[in-house]
Amino acid sequence: MQHAIEVRGLDKRFGQVHAVKNVSFTLSYGEVLGFLGPNGAGKSTTMKMICGFLEPTAGHVTVAGHAIDEDPIAARRAIGYLPEGAPAYGEMTPRAFFEFIGRVRGLERRYLESRIREVVARIHLESVIDRPIETLSKGFKRRVGLAQAILHDPRILILDEPTDGLDPNQKHEVRSLIREMAAEKAIIISTHILEEVDAICSNTLIIADGRLCFRGTPAELQSRSRQHNAVLLRLPEMDAIRVRGELARLPGVAAIDDLGRAGASHRLRVCAQEGRPIIAPIAERVRALGIEPEEIAVDYGRLDEVFRNITLGSLTDNRRALT
Amino acid sequence: MILSPQTLAVARRELGAYFATPVAYVFIVIFLFLAGVFTFYVGAFFERGQADLLPFFQFHPWLYLFLIPAISMRLWSEERKTGTVELLMTLPLTLGDAVLGKFLAAWAFTGIALALTFPIWITVNYLGDPDNTIILVSYLGSFLMAGGFLAIGACISATTKNQVIAFVVSLVVCFLFVLAGYPVVLDFFSGWAPPALVQAIGSLSFLTHYSALTKGVVDLRDVLYFAALIGFWLYANTVVIELKKAE
Ligand SMILES: Nc1ncnc2c1ncn2[C@@H]1O[C@H](COP(=O)(O)OP(=O)(O)O)[C@@H](O)[C@H]1O
Numbered sequence: 001m002q003h004a005i006e007v008r009g010l011d012k013r014f015g016q017v018h019a020v021k022n023v024s025f026t027l028s029y030g031e032v033l034g035f036l037g038p039n040g041a042g043k044s045t046t047m048k049m050i051c052g053f054l055e056p057t058a059g060h061v062t063v064a065g066h067a068i069d070e071d072p073i074a075a076r077r078a079i080g081y082l083p084e085g086a087p088a089y090g091e092m093t094p095r096a097f098f099e100f101i102g103r104v105r106g107l108e109r110r111y112l113e114s115r116i117r118e119v120v121a122r123i124h125l126e127s128v129i130d131r132p133i134e135t136l137s138k139g140f141k142r143r144v145g146l147a148q149a150i151l152h153d154p155r156i157l158i159l160d161e162p163t164d165g166l167d168p169n170q171k172h173e174v175r176s177l178i179r180e181m182a183a184e185k186a187i188i189i190s191t192h193i194l195e196e197v198d199a200i201c202s203n204t205l206i207i208a209d210g211r212l213c214f215r216g217t218p219a220e221l222q223s224r225s226r227q228h229n230a231v232l233l234r235l236p237e238m239d240a241i242r243v244r245g246e247l248a249r250l251p252g253v254a255a256i257d258d259l260g261r262a263g264a265s266h267r268l269r270v271c272a273q274e275g276r277p278i279i280a281p282i283a284e285r286v287r288a289l290g291i292e293p294e295e296i297a298v299d300y301g302r303l304d305e306v307f308r309n310i311t312l313g314s315l316t317d318n319r320r321a322l323t
Numbered sequence: 324m325i326l327s328p329q330t331l332a333v334a335r336r337e338l339g340a341y342f343a344t345p346v347a348y349v350f351i352v353i354f355l356f357l358a359g360v361f362t363f364y365v366g367a368f369f370e371r372g373q374a375d376l377l378p379f380f381q382f383h384p385w386l387y388l389f390l391i392p393a394i395s396m397r398l399w400s401e402e403r404k405t406g407t408v409e410l411l412m413t414l415p416l417t418l419g420d421a422v423l424g425k426f427l428a429a430w431a432f433t434g435i436a437l438a439l440t441f442p443i444w445i446t447v448n449y450l451g452d453p454d455n456t457i458i459l460v461s462y463l464g465s466f467l468m469a470g471g472f473l474a475i476g477a478c479i480s481a482t483t484k485n486q487v488i489a490f491v492v493s494l495v496v497c498f499l500f501v502l503a504g505y506p507v508v509l510d511f512f513s514g515w516a517p518p519a520l521v522q523a524i525g526s527l528s529f530l531t532h533y534s535a536l537t538k539g540v541v542d543l544r545d546v547l548y549f550a551a552l553i554g555f556w557l558y559a560n561t562v563v564i565e566l567k568k569a570e
């Protein structure tokens with residue numbers, strides 16, 4: 001099947017600044033790609049090149065089968081784009097703004113009207129539909145930008161930080177919207193919120209300093225964590241030291257972190273070697289010692305830790321060596 | 324010429340933006356007020372005892388010099404400042420659609436202001452028996468010249484995110500285009516420059532072409548001059564946006 005987006009060897013320089021370095025990836029319909037990276041990593045710049053706003057210094061972008069430099073209009077027709085910061089014409093009301101977008105996109109009048117109704121209802125903009133955009137709160141502005149992007153029901157959605165500035169409920173709203181649309185669309189969202197990746201993305205791509213440094217599912221990303229499949233234990237304080245000594249000798253255990261006291265209990269984290277599951281032997285051993293753990297659970301790993309390790313590059317190796 | 328739906332959508336939005344704030348109305352009031360002052364006081368409309376609108380039209384270049392940069396300054400600087408240029412240029416329209424749409428909106432706005440001077444035309448018809456063909460051609464000439472000013476202003480507006488800078492630079496450039504036809508300037512050049520150059524400079528001036536039109540003479544060359552001027556500056560506008568939009 002044809003890819004929704006194909007990016008090959010994309011490169012962008014702004015004078016001395018090498019913002020994007022030889023980035024390649026593909027995206028299929030039905031996929032939600034989380035574009036992760038620290039600030040200034042080159043996420044926005046990459047998205048701007050995919051949408052044809054910026055011209056790459058080198059490389060190719062194909063969107064819905066159209067090379068962005070050869071047939072930009074056809075490519076843009078297939079895309080719904082929310083630029084970073086959700087820019088919009090402040091003096092316009094959301095209604096007038098959507099009508100403008102619809103007209104430029106060549107939507108037939110009646111279809112446009114029904115789409116505006118649908119989108120406004122879906123994103124809950126009824127209360128502000130006739131107020132100038134410049135008077136709206138940040139959360140509403142962001143949603144107006146999102147509504148604009150999905151107005152023509154595009155097959156490809158490119159959203160640059162769609163949940164930035166939203167409160168937790170609104171974030172939840174937007175995420176469920178994206179999840180709903182995911183089945184038939186190809187979606188890229190950039191974010192620096194890691195929980196977002198877990199919540200909605202089928203795939204992630206991590207970019208740091210302009211370079212692609214990870215591509216995989218959120219689960220794969222998580223499995224890179226030192227804590228992947230680690231076991232969390234809560235024990236009576238008096239047993240903690242003994243258990244610790246015993247478990248340290250257990251095969252498959254890489255390290256034991258002391259997480260400190262919690263009331264009359266003590267908490268330990270037993271890290272697994274190479275992330276292999278170790279909960280069964282640990283539970284068995286603890287019980288063999290005649291101790292009933294107050295709590296025993298598996299830790300699947302922390303995305304932010306992985307993210308830090310991946311984006312800080314070589315630091316990863318140093319940390320591994322230390323533990 | 325058939326305009327694309329995209330061009331029309333941009334023009335419509337842009338024209339709406341002018342009227343979204345009181346600035347448009349203030350502008351029109353100032354325009355009408357100054358047109359009146361120039362015509363009746365400075366131009367000695369009544370004392371001349373002639374039933375024509377020559378004084379009225381003679382002041383248009385000077386009126387436009389200050390007022391048109393005020394109309395054109397926001398066209399692109401605002402888009403670049405607020406980042407909407409990214410939104411606009413990732414919609415399925417060409418750069419030409421966007422540039423033309425914006426220009427046409429500003430031109431239509433100027434046309435509205437110009438049309439609202441009709442009481443002056445009614446006055447002169449009430450007081451005497453003017454040659455209305457000359458007046459009509461003068462209006463056409465004034466409108467064309469406004470388009471020239473606007474195309475310059477639109478292009479300069481694309482070079483900066485700062486509207487004040489856009490205003491000042493547009494004013495200066497427009498000033499040069501007006502001045503180029505004045506004897507003072509031409510005399511300065513005729514002392515040493517080859518006559519062809521002097522003539523070329525003179526023919527670049529708004530005044531040379533505009534004053535012919537205000538006499539009621541429709542010379543295709545004058546009309547073509549303004550058309551070419553507008554075309555050139557709008558083309559330059561697209562080039563400037565291509566170069567500057569990412570900043
Ligand atoms: N128009 C520009 N001119 C110069 N440098 C730029 C421009 N846009 C972005 N950059 C630089 O490119 C790098 C990547 O920026 P960006 O793509 O916005 O990062 P992100 O979206 O991941 O936070 C940054 O170092 C930024 O300063």
Ligand SMILES: [Mg+2]
Binds near residue numbers: 044045160
């Ligand atoms: Mg960004």
